[in-house]
Amino acid sequence: MTMRFATVYFAVLATSVVIAHRIGAESNLKSFVSPYEEILCQDPADIVFVLDSSRSVTQTDFKKELDFVSSFVKDMDISSNKIQIGVVTFSDNVKTEFELNKFSQKQDIQNAVSNIAHRGGSTNTWLALKHIRTESFITDHGGRVGIPKIVILVTAGGSNGKSKTLNEAKLLHNDPLRVFTVAVGNKVDDDELRAIASKPENAFKVSDFNSLATIEDKVMQNFCRKGEIFCYTPADIVFVLDSSRSVTQTDFKKELDFVSSFVKDMDISSDKVQIGVVTFSDNVKTEFELNKFSQKQDIQNAVSNIAYRGGSTNTWLALKHIRTESFITDHGGRVGIPKIVILVTASGSNGKSKTLNEAKLLHNDPLRVFTVAVGNKVDDDELRAIASKPESILKVKDFSSLSTIRNTLKKKVCKRVCGVVPSDIIFVADASTSIWDADFKKQMDFIISFVKDTVVGRNNTQIGMVSFSTQVINHFYLNAKTSRAAVIAALKGLKQSHGDTYTAKALRFVRTQGFLPSNGGRPDVPHIMIVITDGQSTTPRDTLREATKLAQSNIIAFTIGVGKQIDLNELKVIAGDSSRMFEVANYDTLHTIEKKLFSKVCKIEISQQV
Structure with missing residues (x-):
């Protein structure tokens, strides 16, 4: 679901859960930039996290709550005109750690979150719900008129005062709020969760607090419009495109459009991202080498002019060519830079045993290989053999659906690798x-x-x-x-x-x-x-x-x-x-x-x- 505007409110109510992951300030390590930019939430939103700071939560578990908040904030477009963040803690009573309009910089929010103290006391969930309803989104505290309000409550246990909690949940739904619940562990109260969530599909469950990260994207997908991924980590990327008769001319054009669209979000230069393209059918053709172009538009123009060829699907020849030719120094391959292969195909190969053998040889080199399988005529054995690992295989039902995996593929391709810095x-x-x-x-x-x-x-x-x-x-x-x-x-x-x-x-x-x-x-x-x-x-x-x-x-x-x-x-x-x-x-x-x-x-x- 896509929303142009959203006001988001997080309630994190935790009791005891296993699995600790400590993330502290590592003073001897300098900060660094991610190899790609991805803002998962970029539309205006008011987000208030409400954290259980009662004695039902150990200090270690409370640290997990803070880590979850900090991780969530990382993917937000923070500013007074976009997303605002507030944090409230509760135990015997409710404490506002900071209001929505307190900070307009992401790092300031994360610093403030890391300094929140654990308090102990009773788990008065109903007080937290009342505070959400009466205080958190008022104008003086940074709430903005005209933005729908969203509550996300994360809990690992039933509240202290169930009847009061159920009543406050009912009152909460009198306001224009979309309420989500995230249940952690097996000590939650299903009655309370059903009462608090706006509808059944707004309820999420995880096994423990360490698993909160696994539902972060799923929660955000309900109210956030995703931004684009822009890749600027140095990489040598070669696209290997099926140009055989298993692909129609019309679909081949969609293959080329997919490559051009992918390149659009790359930082193209001789010292950042380089792109090469190879096509295969009866034989292999190098359309252009890695060092041919250093301008994005030149690459896109060259891609648009690649001709469809027809013929057999000799995938093994393409793999051999990649292994022996595509990344050599004369063709633009750079020492110490990640080498990435993206193979797009619509069918099994002509010569499966040769393909499997070449795939095996390919993995003797330090290449990261992704396969994009289109349609239902692909050979899963070949895909598994060619891809560096199972999660490097992406599948779509037809060539028109290639655009749906563009961001997913970019995120995988642009992911940080060890070894660029020895x-x-x-x-x-x-x-x-x-x-x-x-x-x-x-x-x-x-x-x-x-x-x-x-x-x-x-x-x-x-x-x-x-x-x-x-x-x-x-x-x-x-x-x-x-x-x-x-x-x-x-x-x-x-x-x-x-x-x-x-x-x-x-x-x-x-x-x-x-x-x-x-x-x-x-x-x-x-x-x-x-x-x-x-x-x-x-x-x-x-x-x-x-x-x-x-x-x-x-x-x-x-x-x-x-x-x-x-x-x-x-x-x-x-x-x-x-x-x-x-x-x-x-x-x-x-x-x-x-x-x-x-x-x-x-x-x-x-x-x-x-």
Whole structure:
């Protein structure tokens, strides 16, 4: 649904939930720009977050609420003429942290949110609803006339005073409000949620507070008009277009329009985004190389003049050409810059075995490959083999629908990758008996997923791998694997050793051996260690002693604690900063912190080392 104007009100009512993710001020890390701009909400709106600050919420859980607010604000077009943000907390009573008209800058709002204190007290939800109705949107507090008001209430438990809450919910609906509810966990009161939400489809549910991020976009889609994504991170992008008889001339024109539209939002230049185009049918034709054009309009003109050819769908020839020709230096390929392939096809290939073989060879190179499948005649086996990973496959029902995935594809293509700024990263994985074999595999899958978005190489990011139990096993040093494919192949072959959790031994090994020049450590790049564990160490005093020594080195440590048996203090000491410590409920939820971990790890520069 699209709304031109909206006033949005958030009520976040939390009780106790598992999974903490601490995001603190990382004073030794400089700020950086995202590789793309995407304003999810850009129309005028008044948004007031109402946060449960009662004793039903731990300080850790309250921090999650604040993180959710800050994350939500990040995607807003903040100004006095566009989106305004206010925050209210409640427990025994209601406290206005800041009104809608207090701040007009995004960073000021995020700073204010991070400084909100947890208060304790009763969960008086009804007082929060009354405050929404009578105070939050009045003109003196920044409420604007003529803008529909939207309430989004996030709760993890029933209120203190159900009858009062139900009555206030009823009164709330006498005002022109659209009310959404987000239920967190299994202790919510369904009667209250039904009474508060404007209609059934306005109710959302998540399993825990860490999952709030997963419904952020879904909530916003109900009242926000999306902005465009503009890509300006350096990249070499080659489009590979199906020009065979499986595509009609009319549809081929739509293929070209899709490319031209995609290019429109790229920062085109010889030192930013470069575009090349290849077509395939009976044979492969290079329409233009990466270094042919440095002006957006020149690329779009060239694309519009590409001729339809007809013939067989020899996809394998296109893949071979990409692997051997498209990204070489003479054709504009740049060292250390992400190399991206976007293949658009409408059918299975002519020669499936050759296509599968070429796809396998393609992944030996540090390429990120996306496939766009059009219609129902595509070969799913081929798509899976060609794409770098499952989420790199996009499907549409016909060529007219290509425009519907443009923003999605741009966001994937423009995503931040590790390796443009070189770094040395060593993963340290818990392989003790406390971890089931299936969970150890999930741990490896998590690391593999990280590596898939990393440019691996001598001049980019180097990866090392260590596991620990009773003994430390060095699986490979930083200089042992020089390609992403080699790292992933090695990770897939790792075996769990079992034994006790001697974390101290692992820390000592990485500190004294992992980053030595003879083992691949480079003096002019950040040295980063990422530790994953699901339990307290066997020798906690030794672990704390080693963590202290680690803090005195130039190694930047990140820690990921899994499950309920972890020692949070131990993880914090190892990380050296709570903002580099992550916690998840189980190995199935590791993926929920991947994006934030990736962002933090990949923004580190040599001048930022501790």
